[in-house]
Amino acid sequence: MKHSLRFLLLAALPLVGIAQQIDDATRRQYNEILEREHKGGRISQQERALLMSVYPKLNPPRDSMGMIALTDLGKDSYKGEQGGLYPGGENSPPPQHLKAGLEIANRIVPLNADGHPAGDGKIALLSIGMSNTTMEYQTFMKRAAEDKELNPRLVLVDGAQGGQSAVETSDPHANYWKVVDQRIAAAGVTANQVQAVWMFQVIVAPFRPFPADARRLQSLMADTLRLAHERFPNLKIAYLSSRIYAGYAAVPQNPEPHSYESGFAPKWIIADQIAGFPEFNYDPARGSVRFPWVAWGPYMWADGVKGRKDGVVWPREDFGPDGMHPSMLGREKVAKMLLQFLKTDPTSRPWFVAQ
Numbered sequence: 607m608k609h610s611l612r613f614l615l616l617a618a619l620p621l622v623g624i625a626q627q628i629d630d631a632t633r634r635q636y637n638e639i640l641e642r643e644h645k646g647g648r649i650s651q652q653e654r655a656l657l658m659s660v661y662p663k664l665n666p667p668r669d670s671m672g673m674i675a676l677t678d679l680g681k682d683s684y685k686g687e688q689g690g691l692y693p694g695g696e697n698s699p700p701p702q703h704l705k706a707g708l709e710i711a712n713r714i715v716p717l718n719a720d721g722h723p724a725g726d727g728k729i730a731l732l733s734i735g736m737s738n739t740t741m742e743y744q745t746f747m748k749r750a751a752e753d754k755e756l757n758p759r760l761v762l763v764d765g766a767q768g769g770q771s772a773v774e775t776s777d778p779h780a781n782y783w784k785v786v787d788q789r790i791a792a793a794g795v796t797a798n799q800v801q802a803v804w805m806f807q808v809i810v811a812p813f814r815p816f817p818a819d820a821r822r823l824q825s826l827m828a829d830t831l832r833l834a835h836e837r838f839p840n841l842k843i844a845y846l847s848s849r850i851y852a853g854y855a856a857v858p859q860n861p862e863p864h865s866y867e868s869g870f871a872p873k874w875i876i877a878d879q880i881a882g883f884p885e886f887n888y889d890p891a892r893g894s895v896r897f898p899w900v901a902w903g904p905y906m907w908a909d910g911v912k913g914r915k916d917g918v919v920w921p922r923e924d925f926g927p928d929g930m931h932p933s934m935l936g937r938e939k940v941a942k943m944l945l946q947f948l949k950t951d952p953t954s955r956p957w958f959v960a961q
Contacts, residue, residue, distance in 0.1 A: 627663060636660045640858060643811045661858045667929055668853040668910065669922065671862045675914040676869050677905050685816050687870055691902045693877050699901055703880050706889065707953040710842050710899050714801045714957040716759040721798030721840050729957055730795045731948075732763045732786070732838075734775055734805040734830060738849065739766035741932055743804070746941035755949065757960050763793045763800070772807040772826035778833055800838040802954070804903055804944065805830065806847040806872075812864040819864055824871040828886070831875070832896055842888075843953060845903030846872035847944075850936065851920035853910050854929030861930075869907055876900050901953060904943040 628636075639653045649657075674682070677697050679689020691697045699707065716727030733743040743764045750762055765786040774780045790797060807827050812819035827846070835841050852865035860868070879886035879900055888899040906918075913919035922929075924936035932940065948954045 628660060632656075632660060633664075636664075637813075640811050640813055657858055658856075661861075662856045665855070665858075665861060667856065667922075668862070670910040670912040671851075671853050671866065672912075673863060673866050673909055675905070675908055675918075676873065678915050684867075687817065691873060691876075691905060693880060699876075700880060703901070704952070707843065707899050707901055710888070711953040711956045714842055717799045717801070717840060719796045719798060721796075727759065728761045728795050728799045729757065729759050729802070730761045730763055730790070730793070730800040731802045731804065731958075732790070732800050732834075733766045734786075734803055734834065735766035735807050736770050737766075737768035738808075738931060739806055740764055740768060742937050742940040742944070745934075745937040746944045749938075749941045749945050753945065753949075755959055757958060760958060761793055761795050761799070763790055763795065765789055771810045772823055772830060773809065775807060776826040776829035776833065778836075783833075783837065797838050798840055801840050801842050802957075803831075803834055803838075803841060803844040803898065804847070805844060806849065806903075808849060808860045808865075808868060810860070811858050812860065812868075816863070816867045817870065820867045820870045821874075823868055824874045827871055828875055828878075828897075831898060831900070832885075835896060835898055841898045844898040844900045845947075845954070846875065846900060847903040847906055848872055850906045850924075850932065850940065851908060851910050852930055854922055854925050856927075856929045859930060866907055869905070872900075872902065876902065904940075904947045906940055906943060 636656060639649055639657055643649050673684070674689070676689050676691055681695030682689055688695050692699050714729060715723050716725065716729055718724040718727045733739055743766055747762045747764065750756055767782060767785055770782045774782045790800065805827070807823065807830065809819060809823050809826065831844055848869035848871065849860060849865040852860055853862045855861040875886070879888070879897065884893060886897045887893055887895055888897050889895070908914040908918040908920055910920050924933055924939060925931065926933050948958045
């Protein structure tokens with residue numbers, strides 16, 4: 607215990623020393639810019655440069671944050687919120703939710719351009735998200751193109767775009783969706799053929815104590831999924847993920863502990879659907895359908911080099927120069943996780959893998 611306490615005290619010393627190098631006026635300016643960006647306001651290149659120079663001085667990179675992955679947290683809690691990916695601290699969906707997902711998965715079949723079943727039709731799987739999402743999904747698409755076990759009627763479409771946070775994807779008038787439409791057309795499919803989504807999202811420059819920013823992200827992600835359901839009439843399933851480790855971040859776009867805490871947003875969305883809230887309804891027998899069936903995709907966060915129980919770790923070489931975006935090593939790691947998930951999960955295997 608004495609050794610642990612000494613380590614924590616020593617680890618805290620650099621933070622204190624570096625923080626003292628920032629004068630009060632600069633710190634106030636830094637906080638004002640962050641808050642404005644968080645609310646969607648524009649910032650100048652000069653202000654951006656100030657953020658980039660001050661942030662790493664206040665928040666030096668760490669190869670571990672000491673937090674426990676949701677998959678390992680189980681029935682224990684983080685700041686009053688229970689761990690696990692699903693209700694009750696579990697990492698698997700409740701039987702009834704899984705049963706519904708299996709039934710829906712078996713209804714995902716090739717569709718023609720008008721959305722009608724056709725042997726020569728297509729099944730489109732669309733990504734929704736921001737810069738990390740598109741980097742990782744593009745690598746996933748390359749891996750999938752080399753995999754001979756996948757359904758030949760499957761079409762992968764990358765709808766994720768750099769600089770497009772949950773604020774943009776939740777806005778029906780955002781240019782984001784125009785680009786998505788263009789990419790769907792370029793892939794040779796239509797909106798009627800999009801039947802599944804993989805999404806993970808963030809809000810830019812979070813700064814409020816937990817759970818405020820995680821709750822805001824939950825709301826924006828839910829709005830994004832409702833919008834996707836409206837735009838893609840045959841969307842049936844959405845798999846949700848959250849960010850990878852961000853302890854090395856040299857920029858304030860989505861640092862720790864917010865990257866870790868963002869994992870509660872998809873967890874809460876899924877829990878609300880399981881609880882039967884009407885705004886998350888996917889079952890026409892229960893009323894108006896406003897949402898796809900949702901479940902976790904791969905859970906990707908681990909505590910840096912300390913990792914988690916299943917062996918996943920995030921060393922510094924998995925990230926690019928800014929410590930936030932994945933390097934090619936990091937992208938390959940996520941692509942492998944996503945491909946493995948889709949090939950083995952009982953709700954994706956029926957339509958993702960050749961039968």
